[in-house]
Amino acid sequence: MIRALTTRRTEMAPFLLLLPAVATMLFVVALPLIFSLWTSLTPYKLTKPNTLYDFIGLTNYVRIFGDWDFWEAFLRTIGFLTVALNVEFALGLGIALLINKITWGQRGLRTIMMFPMMFSPILVGFQFKFLFNDHIGVVNNALQSLGLTNRAIPWLVDAKLAMFSITLAEVWMSTSIFAILLLAGLFAMPRDPLEAAKVDGCNAWQVFRHITLPFLMPFAYIAMAIRSLDVARAYDLVAVMTDGGPAGRTELLWTLIARVGYDEAKMGQANAMAYVSTILSILFTWYFYRKLVAARRYMGGAE
Template sequence: MLVPSLVIIAFVVAFPLVYSFYLSFTSYTLLRPIPAWNDFANYRRLLQDPIFGQAFINTLLFMFVTVNAAFLMGLFLSQAVARTIRGQPLLRTLLMVPMMFAPVMVGFQFRWFFNDQVGLVNNILTSLGLLNGSIPWLVDRWLAMFSIGVATVWMNTPVVAIILLAGTLSISPELYEAADVDGANSWQKFRAITYPLLGPFITIALTILSLDVARGFDIVSIMTGGGPAHRTELLWTYVPRVAIQEARFGSGAAMSFVTIIVTVVFTLYLFRQLLKSRIL
């Protein structure tokens, strides 16, 4: 059974990956369907592309903020639910509600929330007397990035919370009983028992979270489309724009491999921080 599985993996994953890597060194376009070798021209062109540079910076900031925010919120929710005695099954169900929505639906939902004319956020702020006019959430660069980040964190936090909740409930109650005998408070028990023993679960949660955030094409495309004027462009929205809309498949392939490198480096950075904190 192993050989057929390896053949399928090689056909579905390995061959497209190798072929796209080859295309990143060619001038393959829709108007020139026969790939012509051009060495590192596509990669050099990326360094000279101001939109790519802005998308690269936006992607680093976006991943750093959203991954950390979703992790911290998931950790907080997992500990809050774990300490709830009554109604815990109901809380677990409510915690999983954002996971039931497709990213496309989340994008449309938050696009309406942050609409400057009929959006829920501006209406609530106006009703509370905190706002006289309207805030252009999806027009200003940083406000738009914040809006996209809120949608991304809302959708991905439950995954982290569920994984860390499972890890918390798997810890032996005897450890906490021994800590109570020693007079430890809640923070000391969390710092000395809960957090270190959640190490493997944190690794799984951060890995899944990083991959999910790095596939956030749907939300960004629907909420802002990378605009206005490419101000909220991310690598995973700029790649299909170059490769499909502009039919520059060679440049798009080169950009996609840069995106993979960014994702891998960011994930390794997270693992390094975990190793430094001694929870791996």
């Protein structure tokens, strides 16, 4: 009898030890999620707290599913995410490879490389907004002074250029995250396969293509998973540079959600939008984790 009790107590121990962690997770993650899910089923307005108790079913969801402005912002966010992540990866890889080659001053360069990450996105937004000002901005003035153009290029207004300008600011700010993570991968890379490849007569491109890059891909996918969550939440930078305009040309999910939730105080509808947008984040995270597992399997690592 005593033995059975002791066994049960031993069996319970892991669960009891996990209880504080589970309770904390429930409190800080599950509870807000359930609360925001509930608000998305109500006409909740911040300025009218009583609306929190009016259940309206899926009305908010039906409304946003039929709202083309929302879907445009949704698709634009996917496009922005795809372009920004790929460019950041390509540039980050290039920078990491170059810094890896340096033997003197590498630490200093690594620190300098992290400078853009130290600025708040709001400051970066203001900086690029003024750089790209069509009339008094540095970019247009430089182009005109160099005789490359005689017109004022509307960087933040033109349908294509506006998204390009925002992407450029985003890339400037965040490429170093990729560079740092990929550099860490390069540092961790064993020398043996590289030397073996050289002995076998592989050229530099073949070494890079078949050894270095596959080894780095797990690092790249981790960076992409993290960055995809960041970029999908892009708000400050875009809010400062264009605030989704003009005429919705640079509207992303979170500029739209913040406007509906705070300016208009319609938190119920904003939460419905936010719930749909989390699908996007889940899809991207799932995709990158699948790629990560595949890349590790390719390298013969543990799954």
